[in-house]
Amino acid sequence: MTDESKYPGKLIAVEGLDGSGKSTQIYLLKRWMEMQNLKVFFTEWNSSVLVKETTKKGKKRQLLTPTTFSLLHATDFADRFERQVLPLLRAGYIVLADRYMYTAFARDIVRGCDPRWVRTLYSFAVVPDITFFFDTPLPIALGRILSGRPKLKYFEAGMDLNLADNETDSFKIFQGRIYEEYKNMVPTEKFVVMNGLLPVEKQQLMVRKFVEQKIDLPSFRWRGKR
Amino acid sequence: MSALRKGKRFLSTQLPGCDPSELQGKLIVLEGADGSGRSTQIEMLNAWLENLGFATANVGLKRSTLVAEDLDSAQQGNILSHTTRGLFYATDFADQLENQIIPALRAGFVVVADRYIYTLMARDIVRGADRDWVKSLYSIALVPDAVFYLRVSPQQLVERNFKKNATLNYWESGMDIGLSRDMFESFIKYQRLIQAEFRRMQVEYGFEVINGNRSTRAIANELRTKIQAILDMPTP
DSSP: OGGGGSSSSEEEEEEEEESSSSHHHHHHHHHHHHHHHBOEEEETOOOOHHHHHHHHHHHHTTTOOOOHHHHHHHHHHHIIIIIHHHHHHHOOOEEEEEEHHHHHHHHHHHHTHHHHHHHTTTTTTBOOHHHHEEEHOHHHHHHHHHOOOOOTTTTTTGGOOOOOSSSSHHHHHHHHHHHHHHHHHHHHHHHHHHTTSHHHHHHHHHEEEEEEEEHHHHGGSSOOOO | OOOOSSSSBBSSSSSTTOOOGGGSSSEEEEEEEESSSSHHHHHHHHHHHHHHTEEEEEEETTTOOOHHHHHHHHHHOOOHHHHHHHHHHHHHHHHHIIIIIIHHHHTTTTTEEEEEEHHHHHHHHHOOOOHHHHHEEEEEEHHHHHHHHEOOOHHHHHHHHHHHHHOOOOTTGGGTTTSSSSHHHHHHHHHHHHHHHHHHHHHHHHOEEEEEOHHHHHHHHHHHHHHHHHSSSOOO
């Protein structure tokens, strides 16, 4: 992977299961930074306009295999990385990423892709300065998703893996396996583990404190410097 | 190739859910630039094979159900960065590999590929992609039974492209990498870079170079002789 200190900007990623609370946390972090007048940019997994239609078509018509699923997400990632993340890091921004390459590592490996192949696929990416992993026990994360939004989509539920004959059961098994993959990455990828059971505001204060200690935030202000 | 080897194998990465040893057909690849005579030769090959009783299937670049259309429109707008473009093409390749090439081989077809991973790899590498990254990306490809590279001098290619379209193609001229602002000059430079990459791969992947500066008939005859040797010819 590319050396993280090569660019003047900083990259912060959040990872975790669906329902782990990571999106809420990164949103609050972004708001906090904006209110401090920092140069901040937010990017989200699977959001590139470029491959949106293809992904939609592939999912709707169930054309995707583990390999094309993986490659399509890598294309999406590359598009956002080459056009936004990297230029902004070079321009001295703080880039916040809701899910990063570790999401692909977890999901694609659960889907049966060769782990070394998947990791090499993303070797062009910059390693984040901080990666927060929101560790929310599986039943809690499942509960949040299954109560709030009961209609699960085919690939989201991991139905392509033939784990169970209904979406809910399949989703539970699928998420359980992803959770295991995440746990395996904690030491190797130097994740900062956050206790997802704590109240939202308490977690957020811990996140902010950690970021403040690691990054010289005032140097990223719009005005003041230069 | 060896008559002892049954079935196929992947370059170095196993695709989930596929046992390549059960694939009985043949995979034949034709590589070469636009204007190298590739399409003409493939058409003739198809007819020849079918005449012999072989079922054939054709694949090529940017022909997948999944991404061909969107890849095309993305290229029109020229909004793709190099890695993104490379990965989009890899997705197109993987879709055809899993949904066309592998099923056809399983059914015992002769699959004729109008270009394969080698063109894709050469394009990426010429655009600055890391060689090992590209090799890993395409390590999921099946090893073909034969690869023929139609080599035509850049000058000849220019002539043939002008004769056919009266213009040079933007991408085939490598205009996106800024070798020269002059399209003609860029075309020559770009094709030389690609050819150098093919020379390197020829050693590594062991494919056959066919002198494409000759007549259509002469090339077709050479291809038939070489392909005949790898097919299990039906005995009457």
